Amino acid sequence: MSYRMPIGDTLRAEFGVPKKVKLLDSSPRSRVWRVEFGGERAIVKQILEAGDRRHGASERFAREVAGLRLAERGRVGPRVLGTDPDECVMILEFLDDLGPTDDWMPGYADALARLHALTGPADAGALPAWAAPTAADAESFLKLAATLDVPIPAGVPDELAALLGRLAPAGRYALVHGDPCPGNELRTADGVRFIDFEQAALGDGLVELAYLRAGFPTCWCAMSVTGAPLREVEAVYAARWRACTGRDLDPMAGLADAGAGWLIRGDALVERAHRDDVDQLARVPVEDFRWGYVSARERLVHRLGVVADTAHEPLRELGVLAGRLRGRLLTAWPGLRPLPGPQTRPW
Numbered sequence: 001m002s003y004r005m006p007i008g009d010t011l012r013a014e015f016g017v018p019k020k021v022k023l024l025d026s027s028p029r030s031r032v033w034r035v036e037f038g039g040e041r042a043i044v045k046q047i048l049e050a051g052d053r054r055h056g057a058s059e060r061f062a063r064e065v066a067g068l069r070l071a072e073r074g075r076v077g078p079r080v081l082g083t084d085p086d087e088c089v090m091i092l093e094f095l096d097d098l099g100p101t102d103d104w105m106p107g108y109a110d111a112l113a114r115l116h117a118l119t120g121p122a123d124a125g126a127l128p129a130w131a132a133p134t135a136a137d138a139e140s141f142l143k144l145a146a147t148l149d150v151p152i153p154a155g156v157p158d159e160l161a162a163l164l165g166r167l168a169p170a171g172r173y174a175l176v177h178g179d180p181c182p183g184n185e186l187r188t189a190d191g192v193r194f195i196d197f198e199q200a201a202l203g204d205g206l207v208e209l210a211y212l213r214a215g216f217p218t219c220w221c222a223m224s225v226t227g228a229p230l231r232e233v234e235a236v237y238a239a240r241w242r243a244c245t246g247r248d249l250d251p252m253a254g255l256a257d258a259g260a261g262w263l264i265r266g267d268a269l270v271e272r273a274h275r276d277d278v279d280q281l282a283r284v285p286v287e288d289f290r291w292g293y294v295s296a297r298e299r300l301v302h303r304l305g306v307v308a309d310t311a312h313e314p315l316r317e318l319g320v321l322a323g324r325l326r327g328r329l330l331t332a333w334p335g336l337r338p339l340p341g342p343q344t345r346p347w
């Protein structure tokens with residue numbers, strides 16, 4: 001099925017008639033084509049109403065275009081060549097992906113730091129603030145522990161309440177991608193570039209650096225990065241951040257908070273089209289639903305292990321609870337597999 005190319009008179013007058021049109025794979029929230037205008041390749045993307053119950057197509061279109069234009073400052077995304085807001089259509093620079101390499105993570109971390117360093121307080125209001133976890137997420141996590149008969153240390157509710165305050169994006173203005181998954185970044189001759197800025201926001205970049213520890217929580221291709229490779233890419237991020245901003249970064253405390261934030265978000269167990277529907281953590285004791293090639297319980301076990309290993313003060317008792325809950329899941333379902341390593345990333 002090719003669908004009608006949504007190129008109206010205004011864009012045709014500017015770019016000409018599209019040739020060699022090819023419909024590409026995309027999410028239910030958009031349609032994407034590779035085309036040629038005057039012999040030059042480009043990408044045409046149309047944002048659709050389907051697949052997002054909270055945000056309409058026009059809002060997501062404006063958000064992506066705003067994020068892309070900010071990313072243009074550092075050439076960490078495709079250039080916006082033209083737009084048609086009435087049709088929610090954008091024409092983007094074509095990026096030629098070089099394909100698979102074994103050492104993809106350092107380039108990913110470097111580009112992520114460059115992206116996060118592009119914006120600051122002067123950009124307040126250019127994008128929505130990053131959506132932090134809520135009190136409902138914390139309550140759902142505690143209910144999961146109670147349902148599985150895991151003792152909850154007395155200090156955990158207060159630790160979670162303080163965590164929510166620390167994760168609030170107020171006063172933080174890093175350009176966060178919103179979904180920096182493998183496949184949403186391309187290795188080009190000019191370095192790694194990110195695509196699909198539909199969820200771009202302003203917030204704390206460490207919530208996205210934490211993807212490496214937390215198993216890429218909003219991605220269908222969950223992966224585990226540990227040990228020396230993890231330390232290397234976090235050091236790459238910190239070095240690039242310092243080079244871009246002139247400020248040193250000690251990410252450890254922020255990464256512990258970010259990891260705990262991803263742990264308590266049940267919606268990070270399912271793809272975006274199924275978020276905001278039900279309490280996903282409440283489903284875990286009764287069904288092990290899959291997203292991609294990894295199950296919800298397997299994702300959760302990984303995140304619990306991360307928090308158990310990293311959550312010291314001021315999350316010490318949450319770390320204790322995470323360790324207990326992880327043990328309970330592994331005892332109840334001993335067939336749960338560890339997340340695959342980064343060599344499994346999709347290309």
